[in-house]
Amino acid sequence: xxxxxxxxxxxxxxxxxxxxxxxxxxxxxxxxxxxxxxxxxxxxxxxxxxxxxxxxxxxxxxxxxxxxxxxxxxxxxxxxxxxxxxxxxxxxxxxxxxxxxxxxxxxxxxxxxxxxxxxxxxxxxxxxxxxxxxxxxxxxxxxxxxxxxxxxxxxxxxxxxxxxxxxxxxxxxxxxxxxxxxxxxxxxxxxxxxxxxxxxxxxxxxxxxxxxxxxxxxxxxxxxxxxxxxxxxxxxxxxxxxxxxxxxxxxxxxxxxxxxxxxxxxxxxxxxxxxxxxxxxxxxxxxxxxxxxxxxxxxxxxxxxxxxxxxxxxxxxxxxxxxxxxxxxxxxxxxxxxxxxxxxxxxxxxxxxxxxxxxxxxxxxxxxxxxxxxxxxxxxxxxxxxxxxxxxxxxxxxxxxxxxxxxxxxxxxxxxxxxxxxxxxxxxxxxxxxxxxxxxxxxxxxxxxxxxxxxxxxxxxxxxxxxxxxxxxxxxxxxxxxxxxxxxxxxxxxxxxxxxxx
Amino acid sequence: xxxxxxxxxxxxxxxxxxxxxxxxxxxxxxxxxxxxxxxxxxxxxxxxxxxxxxxxxxxxxxxxx
Numbered sequence: 001x002x003x004x005x006x007x008x009x010x011x012x013x014x015x016x017x018x019x020x021x022x023x024x025x026x027x028x029x030x031x032x033x034x035x036x037x038x039x040x041x042x043x044x045x046x047x048x049x050x051x052x053x054x055x056x057x058x059x060x061x062x063x064x065x066x067x068x069x070x071x072x073x074x075x076x077x078x079x080x081x082x083x084x085x086x087x088x089x090x091x092x093x094x095x096x097x098x099x100x101x102x103x104x105x106x107x108x109x110x111x112x113x114x115x116x117x118x119x120x121x122x123x124x125x126x127x128x129x130x131x132x133x134x135x136x137x138x139x140x141x142x143x144x145x146x147x148x149x150x151x152x153x154x155x156x157x158x159x160x161x162x163x164x165x166x167x168x169x170x171x172x173x174x175x176x177x178x179x180x181x182x183x184x185x186x187x188x189x190x191x192x193x194x195x196x197x198x199x200x201x202x203x204x205x206x207x208x209x210x211x212x213x214x215x216x217x218x219x220x221x222x223x224x225x226x227x228x229x230x231x232x233x234x235x236x237x238x239x240x241x242x243x244x245x246x247x248x249x250x251x252x253x254x255x256x257x258x259x260x261x262x263x264x265x266x267x268x269x270x271x272x273x274x275x276x277x278x279x280x281x282x283x284x285x286x287x288x289x290x291x292x293x294x295x296x297x298x299x300x301x302x303x304x305x306x307x308x309x310x311x312x313x314x315x316x317x318x319x320x321x322x323x324x325x326x327x328x329x330x331x332x333x334x335x336x337x338x339x340x341x342x343x344x345x346x347x348x349x350x351x352x353x354x355x356x357x358x359x360x361x362x363x364x365x366x367x368x369x370x371x372x373x374x375x376x377x378x379x380x381x382x383x384x385x386x387x388x389x390x391x392x393x394x395x396x397x398x399x400x401x402x403x404x405x406x407x408x409x410x411x412x413x414x415x416x417x418x419x420x421x422x423x424x425x426x427x428x429x430x431x432x433x434x435x436x437x438x439x440x441x442x443x444x445x446x447x448x449x450x451x452x453x454x455x456x457x458x459x460x461x462x463x464x465x466x467x468x469x470x471x472x473x474x475x476x477x478x479x480x481x482x483x484x485x486x487x488x489x490x491x492x493x494x495x496x497x498x499x500x501x502x
Numbered sequence: 503x504x505x506x507x508x509x510x511x512x513x514x515x516x517x518x519x520x521x522x523x524x525x526x527x528x529x530x531x532x533x534x535x536x537x538x539x540x541x542x543x544x545x546x547x548x549x550x551x552x553x554x555x556x557x558x559x560x561x562x563x564x565x566x567x
Binding site for chain 1: 542561562564566567
């Protein structure tokens with residue numbers, strides 16, 4: 001494979017209520033999700049199908065009347081239910097104390113950027129809708145990963161992989177890649193250590209929160225390689241690699257290269273192409289060492305004792321990827337894979353020369369450049385509150401206040417997609433995965449979809465005593481090519497289910 | 503058609519001319535960039551939240567994931 005593979009992104013947003021620092025973040029998160037759901041999800045609100053194996057009638061338990069969305073009625077029990085599926089195939093819900101957007105399944109890095117950016121617009125729309133309720137204060141969302149006081153929340157990626165690949169191979173080859181890829185996809189952070197106690201700038205939001213090499217946890221003793229194994233597909237054939245080490249990116253190029261280069265490395269692992277030992281000595285401390293050095297000169301020890309920078313280690317992966325693609329595809333290489341390789345090379349070459357040259361593309365460099373300008377103009381040390389504010393406000397998702405957005409508007413940051421393409425993805429699913437079937441069912445038959453999840457759509461049809469569950473086990477079925485005609489020929493959910501069970 | 507074919511490429515003289523006056527060019531560009539930086543910081547100043555210290559302090563999150 002190339003950069004093409006089934007993948008997705010799951011982002012938890014930082015949340016605060018304007019002027020109310022002690023507001024309950026679970027209530028605020030529910031208000032955001034419910035405001036969006038009430039306004040945009042037509043008629044019945046399809047629920048997330050948690051218990052796919054349980055008797056079908058149980059799924060009715062998740063089908064609440066819309067009155068529950070009334071904020072005054074929210075209880076702890078109800079809060080767990082702020083959980084909806086959108087017509088673009090994404091899931092919008094409350095995870096712990098944060099609103100989360102899980103993108104629909106896509107097949108390539110550019111689509112990942114598109115539906116991830118669409119998630120930012122969904123969140124923005126949700127906060128605006130929540131603010132229109134009388135007496136409700138403004139809820140602010142941030143696409144970042146830490147409050148700089150000890151708490152961190154995730155921006156996870158998931159990649160569908162072959163079950164045949166030994167997990168030990170993944171750990172061995174992916175760990176050095178993850179230690180070093182932050183120089184490309186770090187989001188930048190003012191503050192060192194988990195609680196930000198030490199002053200300075202570092203490349204990654206997340207590096208200081210990782211404590212072990214491999215593990216199942218995501219909230220404590222976070223591991224570089226997470227072993228959570230929920231394939232949401234045929235478990236005999238697939239695993240779904242759950243990547244928790246990434247930063248939440250605003251810059252499209254950062255997200256694009258993050259997903260594209262990771263997909264390439266996974267392809268090489270699956271094809272057993274990696275024969276070189278690139279293991280990093282002490283990966284957990286190396287991760288922090290790399291993050292804490294924005295000059296990208298810090299040396300880490302690799303494989304047989306060679307010392308190199310994280311940029312150089314990334315160049316080893318780049319060189320291997322070039323060889324791999326040449327070997328597998330030659331001149332038949334697909335456009336996007338070629339594009340990822342060339343942009344990756346360009347970025348690494350410039351990072352090696354002077355990281356500042358990547359300020360138009362990479363989040364951490366763009367953020368650092370802005371911070372440096374303030375430091376130069378105002379003679380500020382890294383403990384200056386305004387520098388911490390710039391770090392935080394860079395991730396504010398409002399176009400009028402978010403500094404990432406201001407920098408784009410000022411022509412300082414390059415984009416890969418236009419506004420219209422992203423806005424469209426708020427409502428429309430990708431056409432080449434099962435997200436198409438899920439999203440289309442929701443937009444075509446909103447009254448009849450009782451629940452849905454990654455691997456099913458559940459219908460409640462008039463005249464049928466039990467709910468009808470349509471499994472969507474294969475992420476690459478249920479595409480427009482597969483079911484477009486079927487959907488076009490099914491004016492009602494009854495007709496669709498009849499055709500499917502025929 | 504043949505006429506179009508004969509269209510000359512940019513003469514090397516022209517190119518040399520551009521390269522012949524680097525000092526003023528570079529100075530102009532530097533000035534433009536400095537203006538740019540000031541303009542950018544002015545714009546960012548305008549949208550920054552007031553009272554940075556309190557604002558940052560009050561951003562307290564629970565862990566997630």
